[in-house]
Amino acid sequence: MHLCGLNIPDLFVRLWRGSFDLDANNGDSRASWDWVCLTGDVWTAYGAAVAEAKQYLPNSFNRPPRNPAEKISSGYKCWEYLNWFYGLAPAFLHGKLPARYWKHYCKLVASVRILFQWKSSSAQRSRAHVLICAFALEYEQLYVQRKVARIHFVPQCMHALTHLPTETWRIGSLICSCQFAMER
Numbered sequence: 001m002h003l004c005g006l007n008i009p010d011l012f013v014r015l016w017r018g019s020f021d022l023d024a025n026n027g028d029s030r031a032s033w034d035w036v037c038l039t040g041d042v043w044t045a046y047g048a049a050v051a052e053a054k055q056y057l058p059n060s061f062n063r064p065p066r067n068p069a070e071k072i073s074s075g076y077k078c079w080e081y082l083n084w085f086y087g088l089a090p091a092f093l094h095g096k097l098p099a100r101y102w103k104h105y106c107k108l109v110a111s112v113r114i115l116f117q118w119k120s121s122s123a124q125r126s127r128a129h130v131l132i133c134a135f136a137l138e139y140e141q142l143y144v145q146r147k148v149a150r151i152h153f154v155p156q157c158m159h160a161l162t163h164l165p166t167e168t169w170r171i172g173s174l175i176c177s178c179q180f181a182m183e184r
Helices: 002-017 040-056 078-093 099-115 122-144 148-153 156-161 164-171
Strands: none
Touching: 002 078, 002 099, 002 156, 040 078, 078 099, 099 122, 099 164, 122 148, 122 156, 122 164
């Protein structure tokens, strides 16, 4: 639950907002971070758009995402992250994220959406596995770029992602094997 619902979204929010620590001692520069796009007024307007989308979500969503620009650091719930990051954000980030980063992000979204379905076919799970492995490899190519100064961009949760599709073969859908089934 926390891998997809908290760890991965938090990682990408920090990347896209440029809030990762800079390792200038090893030659990194924020000027080379071409993925940073959610800053200043753009982040504020983006957060407002997410909050306004609430009126279009059914009540069954339980916890629609609040404005991430205002609330993300003050108790944003896992379910909010899931609805926002894998539901609303792909549309809201289109045109804001540079195209290659948006396409990369969409591979993660497509894979996680398959893995969180109540039922999925073996072909869908295989597709999710291909997508998530491509996503993990491209993550290192796009964000880390083989630079020692960016090794801290690769937390353990990036590796753990690659195991999710194979685990669905063993234990079933993520939605059925996480805490959500017991909460409500």
